[in-house]
Amino acid sequence: MRIKLSPQRRDDTLEVVKVGDVLVLNGEPFDFSSMGEGDTLPRSAIASEWFVGDVERIGDELVLTLVLPNPRNYSPQQAFPVDLVNVPNGRVEFPKPLLEIEVVINGGDAR
Template structure:
């Protein structure tokens, strides 16, 4: 399976779990196992806002595009993601955001701000 990511600045999360030709996207299951080689499932036929394009099956491999939410502390790897190739079964690993500032740094910034 090849998963392409379409980054979009938003604060909600994305959890994906893969089993064979099925994906569980934020708790909702999408089973693509009935697709034959050469088939294309149009985006409009998928009842989810997380898919950003058609799903294709070519050479036994599924290729699909998911919307990828970017938090405010997004990393370059998230903003410009590479395709996830040969995704193994299990939880899908996505690029990680930058670390959040330490709580002490946030407090100092708040206290130094002019009123």
């Protein structure tokens, strides 16, 4: 599976778990196991705001694009993400944001 990422500045989160050709996005399963070589599932047939563009099977590989929600402290890796290739089963790891450091000036505490 190849997951392309389309970064968007958003405050919500996306958790993805992969099990074979099934992706579970924030608890909602999407099963692509019935797609054969050369098949394309149009974006309009997928009832989820997290998919960007069509889902295709090229050879043995599913190729799809997901929204990557970027928090206000997004990192360069989130702003310009690389494709996730040969994604293993389990929780999909996305690029991490920068550490958020808030400094209060004039005698305040720092977090």
